[in-house]
Amino acid sequence: MEARATTFYALLLTSFQLLLTCHVTFAAGGKWDPLLSNVGISAMHMQLLSNDRVVMFDRTNFGPSNISLPNGNCRNNPQDAVSKIDCTAHSIEYNVESNTIRPLTVQSNTWCSSGSLRSDGVLVQTGGDRDGELKARTFSPCDDNECDWVEINNGLARRRWYSSNHILPDGKQIIIGGQRQFSYEFFPKTTSPNVIDLPFLAETNDRGEENNLYPYVFLNTDGNLFIFANNRAILLDYVNNKVAKTYPAIPGGDPRSYPSTGSAVLLPLKNLEADKIDAEVLVCGGAPKGSFILAFFFFE
Numbered sequence: 001m002e003a004r005a006t007t008f009y010a011l012l013l014t015s016f017q018l019l020l021t022c023h024v025t026f027a028a029g030g031k032w033d034p035l036l037s038n039v040g041i042s043a044m045h046m047q048l049l050s051n052d053r054v055v056m057f058d059r060t061n062f063g064p065s066n067i068s069l070p071n072g073n074c075r076n077n078p079q080d081a082v083s084k085i086d087c088t089a090h091s092i093e094y095n096v097e098s099n100t101i102r103p104l105t106v107q108s109n110t111w112c113s114s115g116s117l118r119s120d121g122v123l124v125q126t127g128g129d130r131d132g133e134l135k136a137r138t139f140s141p142c143d144d145n146e147c148d149w150v151e152i153n154n155g156l157a158r159r160r161w162y163s164s165n166h167i168l169p170d171g172k173q174i175i176i177g178g179q180r181q182f183s184y185e186f187f188p189k190t191t192s193p194n195v196i197d198l199p200f201l202a203e204t205n206d207r208g209e210e211n212n213l214y215p216y217v218f219l220n221t222d223g224n225l226f227i228f229a230n231n232r233a234i235l236l237d238y239v240n241n242k243v244a245k246t247y248p249a250i251p252g253g254d255p256r257s258y259p260s261t262g263s264a265v266l267l268p269l270k271n272l273e274a275d276k277i278d279a280e281v282l283v284c285g286g287a288p289k290g291s292f293i294l295a296f297f298f299f300e
């Protein structure tokens with residue numbers, strides 16, 4: 001018994017040594033250095049801007065943050081569930097060059113909103129929770145520390161929480177899906193009512209666990225949009241509002257979209273000289289079907 005235990009420990013030790021050796025080999029020369037010990041908010045959302053600054057923002061209705069608004073300013077929002085008057089910031093700008101931060105004023109709840117940069121560098125962030133669900137917000141990068149969020153009431157036609165935005169060749173953005181929203185719309189608004197049904201999002205909505213939120217959206221080389229939700233994808237001709245192609249489900253069929261959050265990336269285009277340029281999307285991660293319900297209801 002004792003001998004066996006000794007052998008076990010010896011094996012264990014060997015494995016640790018192996019691990020340690022691998023660790024040292026691969027991490028040679030690398031180390032982490034905190035740039036700032038505290039930026040005052042959690043960077044729930046974060047976007048690098050064209051002037052090498054990073055705008056970060058968090059939800060607004062979860063009590064005060066750890067950074068005050070400048071000049072004794074306070075946010076006054078009677079619609080906020082928790083902080084109707086709040087003198088702390090829920091967004092900051094990080095200046096990479098000077099390694100400093102600047103508090104910004106975001107009024108409405110950006111929790112699980114979505115956004116995209118415009119070609120002129122302006123960040124457009126739409127939707128969110130509660131008082132933020134119909135908002136569009138813009139942030140125009142500046143070098144004089146004067147810029148701040150600008151909010152547009154009813155920038156959206158439908159409440160959008162956990163939707164996905166993508167810039168289009170004409171400079172507009174398409175905003176797709178969101179919780180209980182099986183449709184897409186454009187910002188700025190193009191048509192009235194500016195909302196087009198997308199049954200694909202209803203079909204990929206798993207009862208009680210959704211699994212089709214924050215869909216992965218890429219502009220294909222043929223001008224159509226590749227939209228992946230849950231475990232499968234379509235090619236959407238958003239100009240004519242038609243599904244141009246329906247792809248088969250991913251093998252195994254497990255969900256890859258929020259809350260079974262995986263991720264996706266458009267791989268580098270290779271054959272740029274060809275008549276027809278091929279695009280390839282890589283989808284990684286996800287969770288077995290039913291994970292959300294198990295995690296949510298049985299976490300105790």
Ligand SMILES: *[C@@H]1O[C@H](CO)[C@@H](O)[C@H](O)[C@H]1NC(C)=O
Pocket residue numbers: 065066067068088
């Ligand atoms: C942030 O946290 C520090 C440390 O707890 C505290 O001293 C400071 O007053 C806080 N600032 C704000 C604006 O909450």
